[in-house]
Amino acid sequence: MDTIRKNNSTNELDKTDEQIIRLLQKNARLSNKQIAAEVGIAESTCSERMRKLQRKKIFFGFHAIVDSSKLGTNIEAMVAIKLTKNTKDEVEDFKKSMSLLPEVVNIYHLAGQIDFLLYIAVRDKNHLRDFVMDYVTKDYVKSLETSLIYDFSHNPLFPIYLDNE
Amino acid sequence: MDTIRKNNSTNELDKTDEQIIRLLQKNARLSNKQIAAEVGIAESTCSERMRKLQRKKIFFGFHAIVDSSKLGTNIEAMVAIKLTKNTKDEVEDFKKSMSLLPEVVNIYHLAGQIDFLLYIAVRDKNHLRDFVMDYVTKDYVKSLETSLIYDFSHNPLFPIYLDNE
DNA sequence: TAAAAAATATGGATACTATTCGAAAAAACA
DNA sequence: TGTTTTTTCGAATAGTATCCATATTTTTTA
Numbered sequence: 001m002d003t004i005r006k007n008n009s010t011n012e013l014d015k016t017d018e019q020i021i022r023l024l025q026k027n028a029r030l031s032n033k034q035i036a037a038e039v040g041i042a043e044s045t046c047s048e049r050m051r052k053l054q055r056k057k058i059f060f061g062f063h064a065i066v067d068s069s070k071l072g073t074n075i076e077a078m079v080a081i082k083l084t085k086n087t088k089d090e091v092e093d094f095k096k097s098m099s100l101l102p103e104v105v106n107i108y109h110l111a112g113q114i115d116f117l118l119y120i121a122v123r124d125k126n127h128l129r130d131f132v133m134d135y136v137t138k139d140y141v142k143s144l145e146t147s148l149i150y151d152f153s154h155n156p157l158f159p160i161y162l163d164n165e
Numbered sequence: 166m167d168t169i170r171k172n173n174s175t176n177e178l179d180k181t182d183e184q185i186i187r188l189l190q191k192n193a194r195l196s197n198k199q200i201a202a203e204v205g206i207a208e209s210t211c212s213e214r215m216r217k218l219q220r221k222k223i224f225f226g227f228h229a230i231v232d233s234s235k236l237g238t239n240i241e242a243m244v245a246i247k248l249t250k251n252t253k254d255e256v257e258d259f260k261k262s263m264s265l266l267p268e269v270v271n272i273y274h275l276a277g278q279i280d281f282l283l284y285i286a287v288r289d290k291n292h293l294r295d296f297v298m299d300y301v302t303k304d305y306v307k308s309l310e311t312s313l314i315y316d317f318s319h320n321p322l323f324p325i326y327l328d329n330e
Numbered sequence: 331t332a333a334a335a336a337a338t339a340t341g342g343a344t345a346c347t348a349t350t351c352g353a354a355a356a357a358a359c360a
Numbered sequence: 361t362g363t364t365t366t367t368t369c370g371a372a373t374a375g376t377a378t379c380c381a382t383a384t385t386t387t388t389t390a
Contacts, residue, residue, distance in 0.1 A: 013236075021236075024229035028193040033376055042340050047378065049338095060230040063321040064189035070223055071178075071186075072326025078275055078282065095316070102324050106271075108243055108284070112312030117243065117282070119273070123326045147277030151260070156228040159267045161237025161288045198347055207369050212349065214367095 013058070016041065018160055020049055021058065025156045028062035065154070073121040075128055076149040081116040082142045090140050091115070097138075103131050119149075178223070181206065183325055185214055186223065190321045193227035230319070238286040240293055241314040246281040247307045255305050256280070262303075268296050284314075 013021075019039045023030055030038075036046035053059065068076065083090055091109070098104050098118060106119035118136070122128045132146060178186075184204045188195055195203075201211035218224065233241065248255055256274070263269050263283060271284035283301070287293045297311060 021229065021231060025231065026226075026228070028227040028229045031376065032378090043377070044341075044379080045339050056235070058232055058235055060232055061191075061321065062193040062227065062229050063191070064186065064193045064227050065225040066186060066190065066323050066325075067223055067225055068323060070221070071323070072328070073324060078273055078277075095318075099318060099320070102320075102322065105320050105323055107316075107318045108314055109316040110243055110312040111315055112243075112310070114312065121324050145277070147275040147279065149273055150276055151272075151274040153260075153264060153272045155264070155267075155270050156226065157267065158231050158233060158236070158270055159238060159286050160231075163237070196347065197349090208348070209350080209370075210368055 013162060017049060017053060017058075018162060020046070020053065021160065022157065024059070024062070025158065065156075068121055072123055074124050075122050076152060077120050077122070077128060078147045078149055079116075079118040079120060079132065079136060080114045080145045080147070081118065081136070082113070082144075083115045084140045084142045086115065094138065094140070098136070101131075101135055103127075103135075119152075178327060182214060182218060182223075183327060185211070185218065186325065187322065189224070189227070190323065230321075233286055237288055239289050240287050241317060242285050242287070242293060243312045243314055244281075244283040244285060244297065244301060245279045245310045245312070246283065246301070247278070247309075248280045249305045249307045251280060259303065259305070263301070266296075266300055268292075268300075284317075 016039060020035055023035050023038055032047050032050065033043055035050075036043045039046065041049075081094075083094060094116065095107060095109060098107050098116070103120045103122050104118055105121055106117075108117040108119075109115070110117060120128075120131065122131055128146070132144070136144060181204060185200055188200050188203055197212050197215065198208055200215075201208045204211065206214075246259075248259060259281065260272060260274060263272050263281070268285045268287055269283055270286055271282075273282040273284075274280070275282060285293075285296065287296055293311070297309070301309060
């Protein structure tokens with residue numbers, strides 16, 4: 001059993017950490033120098049902070065967000081799915097197989113009327129039809145409803161709720 | 166009126182551009198040197214390519230994706246909303262006001278039974294209740310259904326559908 | 331509360347990376 | 361095919377990251 005230590009490298013983020021995280025949420029390609037200047041700390045301090053944030057696995061990753069309309073995607077859609085049984089096997093199998101499809105951008109596994117929501121990006125309506133019929137429809141899929149997405153907006157500033165001063 | 170030019174700086178992405186985009190989708194903090202090495206081009210060529218991709222506005226941005234559970238978020242939910250009238254004013258007002266709330270991570274405006282889906286991140290169930298009742302409920306909101314998210318997964322490799330060679 | 335220990339911050343030195351620039355190669359056009 | 365435009369390259373310079381020894385601050389313990 002682990003000993004409980006205060007202020008070790010696995011807990012507690014302070015205001016400086018929050019500032020660094022916020023800056024990288026807005027622009028993940030900022031240089032260490034730019035971050036240090038913005039936050040008001042030495043460059044060496046800043047790269048040390050970054051190393052610690054990485055060690056704490058605060059970041060899942062850093063990703064480029066592309067303009068889909070310039071990369072051949074003409075239709076984005078949300079597919080709402082209900083499964084027949086909802087056993088762990090069924091759910092895991094579905095989630096796994098959806099995650100392997102390049103058209104699937106986001107997978108939400110929900111606790112409600114709908115079991116899964118899939119945010120997908122396809123070339124055109126033929127691609128949409130083929131994709132849904134050939135890859136999403138499965139014997140254990142009870143129902144499936146596809147809705148066109150008029151507009152999608154993403155807030156990169158995922159909220160940070162810290163309790164310390 | 167503009168002259169139509171081929172291979173100008175506003176069209177046509179080739180395989181090299183696609184490779185650069187793919188690498189940055191996976192890791193937006195790669196250095197120019199790393200990208201150049203991976204793609205197999207000179208560093209100067211790579212930074213020139215990047216400048217062009219930026220000029221073409223291929224990238225909406227580069228963002229750090231954080232581990233929500235380590236930043237105080239204990240509940241993520243999807244809120245499905247139907248509006249009463251669906252006039253342009255109503256829709257725009259709703260979208261705008263939702264985009265100002267820190268709890269709202271993604272906004273999907275749909276063409277279907279449901280008008281809006283909101284992916285939200287909150288501290289706990291009290292925060293969820295207060296947030297939904299105080300900020301999402303409006304006089305023109307006809308119905309509203311909140312579903313807990315068991316699991317969310319995001320594929321950073323948004324598809325690229327190129328037609329050239 | 332004082333001393334010791336631990337953690338964090340700093341700036342300068344060194345190692346590494348990005349950008350600029352002139353020349354060469356490749357591609358597009360007439 | 362000859363000309364123009366675009367893209368590529370490598371070397372030089374400008375810029376950035378990391379290491380390290382020292383200083384400071386914070387935390388722990390007696």
